[in-house]
Amino acid sequence: MKFLVISTSMSSTSRSRVLAQSAYERLPEAHQSGWLDLQTEGLPLCDGGPAADDRVDRLRREISGSDGILITFGIYNYLAPAATKNALEWAGRAAFEGKVVAFAAVGGGPGSLPSVASLTTPMLLDFGAVVCPKFIYTTGASFADDVLVDPDVQGRLDEFVATWTTLTQRVRAGDHHA
Numbered sequence: 001m002k003f004l005v006i007s008t009s010m011s012s013t014s015r016s017r018v019l020a021q022s023a024y025e026r027l028p029e030a031h032q033s034g035w036l037d038l039q040t041e042g043l044p045l046c047d048g049g050p051a052a053d054d055r056v057d058r059l060r061r062e063i064s065g066s067d068g069i070l071i072t073f074g075i076y077n078y079l080a081p082a083a084t085k086n087a088l089e090w091a092g093r094a095a096f097e098g099k100v101v102a103f104a105a106v107g108g109g110p111g112s113l114p115s116v117a118s119l120t121t122p123m124l125l126d127f128g129a130v131v132c133p134k135f136i137y138t139t140g141a142s143f144a145d146d147v148l149v150d151p152d153v154q155g156r157l158d159e160f161v162a163t164w165t166t167l168t169q170r171v172r173a174g175d176h177h178a
């Protein structure tokens, strides 16, 4: 199995990137793992065209070659940010179909938790991915000096990564009761 973590924040001091790194560190060693940071990838904006672009090719290749994909983001105006959506527009349905996709988000406050649905709905209903039923939502209060310090979120992240990776293995093995 291959597990890919995609950090989609454009912020150089991103908290959701710290969350992504914390999840990446928890990936089971027995499997392959991949890391993609959209801040350094610098994807162009999706124009719906054919995308003759190495960065877009790499994004598609990484997602297509993975079984489970974790997408992390910060909440901007009660939605996933434009950069997150841009990556999904470029990647397209074919890269995600049949994969197990999980989400982890950081907001400024607790009230934006339902914003995660802005990605789960198209992923499930249009892209044909299996969406991990657990997700992480937390706020800046869980971090100090670029470190995830909140023991509650650390514990939830342990469970979240275990659920996502186990579900991925079962779904990709064709277990229809997963």
Ligand SMILES: Cc1cc2nc3c(=O)[nH]c(=O)nc-3n(C[C@H](O)[C@H](O)[C@H](O)COP(=O)(O)O)c2cc1C
Pocket: 009, 010, 011, 013, 014, 015, 016, 017, 073, 074, 075, 076, 077, 078, 079, 106, 107, 108, 109, 110, 111, 112, 140
């Ligand atoms: C333009 C902008 C809009 C934001 N809108 C929201 C929002 O609607 N709800 C919320 O909880 N936090 C909001 N925030 C706070 C961010 O979610 C928070 O700073 C988070 O850490 C951003 O993720 P990042 O650090 O990974 O970039 C907003 C921040 C910015 C800069």
